[in-house]
Amino acid sequence: MRDQRRTQDDNRPRPYRFAPTPESLVEVDRVLQRWAVTVYRMPGREVLAEDYFDDWRLAKARAEDFGHLLRSRRVA
Numbered sequence: 001m002r003d004q005r006r007t008q009d010d011n012r013p014r015p016y017r018f019a020p021t022p023e024s025l026v027e028v029d030r031v032l033q034r035w036a037v038t039v040y041r042m043p044g045r046e047v048l049a050e051d052y053f054d055d056w057r058l059a060k061a062r063a064e065d066f067g068h069l070l071r072s073r074r075v076a
Helices: 058-073
Strands: 016-017 024-031 034-041 048-055
Touching: 016 058, 024 058, 034 058, 048 058
Parallel strands: none
Antiparallel strands: 016 024, 024 034, 034 048
8 A cells, every 4th residue: 555645756736724823724725626725713623715726827816815804803
């Protein structure tokens, strides 16, 4: 049976995650041949928003947009 852990030569994309606020998490991950952008409310990981893209750059840009919105909402 093949080992399920990732190796150095494994070229599968890794999730891109960042926490724009202590109460939220934004994640970009590959799901069913598309890029999923998911916004979670922490600590329970409740899904606040989810969007799908064919292009990594568009998904990352949308994730950054969500991050900016969450940060601006906290300041206001």
